Structures are given as C-alpha cells and as structure tokens.
Amino acid sequence: MVSLLEVVLIATAAGCATGIGALPTFYTDSVSHRLYDGAVGFAAGVMVGAAVFALVVPGLEIGTPLEVVIGVLAGGGFLLVANATLPHLHLRFTDRGEQLEGTAIMAENGADETRSALETTAIQDNKRRALLVGGAVTIHNVPEGLAVGIAFASGEPALGFAIAIAITVQNIPDGFAMAVPAARAGVSPPRTVLYTTLSGGVPEPIAAAAGFALVAVVTGLFPVAAGFAAGAMIAVVFREMIPSSHGHGYVDTATVAFLLGFALMLVVDTVLAV
Numbered sequence: 228m229v230s231l232l233e234v235v236l237i238a239t240a241a242g243c244a245t246g247i248g249a250l251p252t253f254y255t256d257s258v259s260h261r262l263y264d265g266a267v268g269f270a271a272g273v274m275v276g277a278a279v280f281a282l283v284v285p286g287l288e289i290g291t292p293l294e295v296v297i298g299v300l301a302g303g304g305f306l307l308v309a310n311a312t313l314p315h316l317h318l319r320f321t322d323r324g325e326q327l328e329g330t331a332i333m334a335e336n337g338a339d340e341t342r343s344a345l346e347t348t349a350i351q352d353n354k355r356r357a358l359l360v361g362g363a364v365t366i367h368n369v370p371e372g373l374a375v376g377i378a379f380a381s382g383e384p385a386l387g388f389a390i391a392i393a394i395t396v397q398n399i400p401d402g403f404a405m406a407v408p409a410a411r412a413g414v415s416p417p418r419t420v421l422y423t424t425l426s427g428g429v430p431e432p433i434a435a436a437a438g439f440a441l442v443a444v445v446t447g448l449f450p451v452a453a454g455f456a457a458g459a460m461i462a463v464v465f466r467e468m469i470p471s472s473h474g475h476g477y478v479d480t481a482t483v484a485f486l487l488g489f490a491l492m493l494v495v496d497t498v499l500a501v
Contacts, residue, residue, distance in 0.1 A: 229379045229387060234439045235432045237387070238375045241394040242368055242431030246424030248402025252410040253420075260475045263400065267472040268481030270397040271464045272488025277393030278457035280496040281378055281386045286457070289381070290450025298454020302370060305455070306462040309366050367401065367467070368427050370459030372434025377452045379435075380442035385499035392495055396488070397468075398427050404471075 229237075286295040371394045379387030402423045409419045442452050472481035 228382055229384050231436060231439055231443075234376055234379045234387070235436050237379075237391050238372050238394075238432040238435030239428055241375060241391045242372065242398065242427035242429070243424050244395040244398040245368075245402030245405065245427035246420050248399040248404070249406035249409075249416075249420040249423035251403065252406045253416045261477045261480055263403075264472045264475070264477040264481040265484040266400045267468050268484035269488040270400055271468040271472065272485035272490075273393045273396045273492050274460050274464050274468070274488075275485075276489040276492025276496070277374070277390050278460045280492060281389040281393075282374060282453040282457035282460075285378075285381055285383065285386055286450040286453035290447070294450035295454040295457075298451040298456075299458035299461075301451075302455035302458025302460075303462040304458075306366075306370060306459045306466065309369075310466065367463050368398075368431045369434045370456055370463065371397070372431035373438035373452075374456035374460060375431070376435035376438030376440075377442050377449065377456050380439045381449050381453070385496075389492065389496050389499055393492060394431070402427065 283295060283299070286298070374390050375387060375394060378390040381387075405426060406419050406423045409422060410416065414422070438452065438456070442448050469481075472478075472485075
C-alpha cells in the first residue's frame with residue numbers, strides 16, 4: 228500500500244500542474260478560443276472518466292449502490308454549497324470576450340444587476356480578480372485532492388495514479404484561467420507562475436492527506452468517500468468546465484476533445500489495472 232508521504236508527494240505534483248497553465252504568460256496574456264475550448268473539453272472528459280472508472284466503479288465493487296449514491300449526492304452538494312458561499316470568480320471566455328461569474332460579483336453589486344454591469348465592475352480591479360479566480364481554483368482542488376487520497380487508500384495504487392493523472396491534466400487550464408488576470412494586473416511572469424502553482428500545490432496535498440487518512444482509518448468508508456469525490460468532480464465538470472468550453476462557437480471541438488479525454492482515461496485505467 229502507498230504510504231501517506233507518497234500520497235502527499237503525488238498530490239503535490241498533480242496540484243502544481245496549475246503552474247504549467249501559467250507558463251504562457253511569459254509570452255502573452257491571450258489565448259486561442261478554439262485551443263482553450265478544446266483543452267477544457269479534454270480535461271473535462273478526463274475528469275469524468277476518472278470519476279467513473281477510478282472512483283464509482285471501484286466503490287460499487289467494494290460497497291453497495293446506496294453507499295455510492297449517497298456519496299455522489301453529498302459530494303455534488305458540497306461543491307455547489309462551496310460555490311454559493313465562498314468568495315470566488317470564474318473566468319469565462321465567450322464570443323463577447325472574457326466574462327466573469329461568481330459569488331464575489333453578486334456580493335459586491337447585488338443580485339438584481341445585469342450580467343454586463345457585474346462584469347464591468349469586476350474587471351476594474353485585476354488584482355482582486357486574480358485572487359478571486361485563484362479562490363475558485365482552490366475550491367476545485369479540495370475535492371480533487373480528496374479523490375487522490377481516497378483512491379490510494381482503497382489499497383489499489385492504480386486507482387490513485389489514474390486519478391492523479393486526471394487531476395494533472397485538468398489543472399493546466401485551471402492555472403491559465405488564474406494566470407491571465409494576474410498577468411494583466413502587472414504581476415511579473417515568475418510571480419504569476421509561483422502563485423498559480425501554489426494555488427494547486429498547497430490545498431491539493433492537504434486534502435489528499437485528509438482523504439487518505441480518513442479512509443485508511445475508518446474501515447468500510449471507501450464506497451461513500453469514493454462517491455463523494457466522484458460527485459464533487461462531476462459537479463465541477465458540469466458546473467464550471469462544460470460552460471467554459473461552450474462560450475464561443477467551438478462546441479464541436481470541445482465535444483470531440485471531451486470524448487478523447489474520456490477515452491484516454493478508459494485506456495489509462497485499463498493499462499494501470501493490468
């Protein structure tokens with residue numbers, strides 16, 4: 228069985244992949260819409276594949292469908308509550324340009340204002356925007372870190388590695404979404420990469436350690452815990468990643484990329500399970 232230290236190191240490596248997404252800021256603070264949509268769609272497919280093959284299926288093999296369903300609903304609910312209560316912003320790329328969505332805008336301007344007014348107000352402070360987008364990345368990294376820890380705690384290292392690969396891929400576009408407003412706020416590229424890397428490299432191993440320790444100590448908790456992590460990850464995909472990849476006319480590109488990502492996780496899970 229993989230040790231707690233090894234789980235923390237693997238989760239740290241996966242979380243630090245957010246820094247890879249910040250590397251383009253050394254050259255530009257813009258991105259091809261087609262490339263962005265494809266990258267997010269691919270990452271979404273990988274995430275769904277990981278949730279199904281590395282969490283839900285093993286959970287059903289070890290526990291009962293009811294246990295897994297309870298976990299899935301609890302995980303999805305956790306993500307939605309976190310999105311609704313914690314200050315954060317999501318950077319969207321649409322056919323009308325960059326747009327923002329999140330609880331921080333609603334709290335600052337009031338729920339009755341129009342979307343365009345909310346976006347205009349938020350864009351005026353790029354440094355605050357970068358911090359809040361970083362908050363969204365951190366919110367997402369918590370269930371992802373839990374997934375890594377829970378998967379390794381199952382006693383099947385292949386499940387943990389499959390999840391870690393999925394998280395690594397998904398964190399790259401997340402890192403870019405955080406890095407762009409930081410770069411436009413005047414933060415130097417080295418600092419942008421550092422801060423973006425820390426946004427994933429700090430919370431993810433902490434969550435992974437918590438998930439690993441909990442499942443390793445509490446016998447029989449894996450089915451519910453695996454369902455929880457899967458539900459949170461699927462909620463992230465449906466709530467954040469799919470809308471982000473459908474903003475400006477490249478839906479087909481995002482869809483094909485999603486299928487490729489899902490197929491990749493099927494192959495990865497099959498190879499690692501051998």
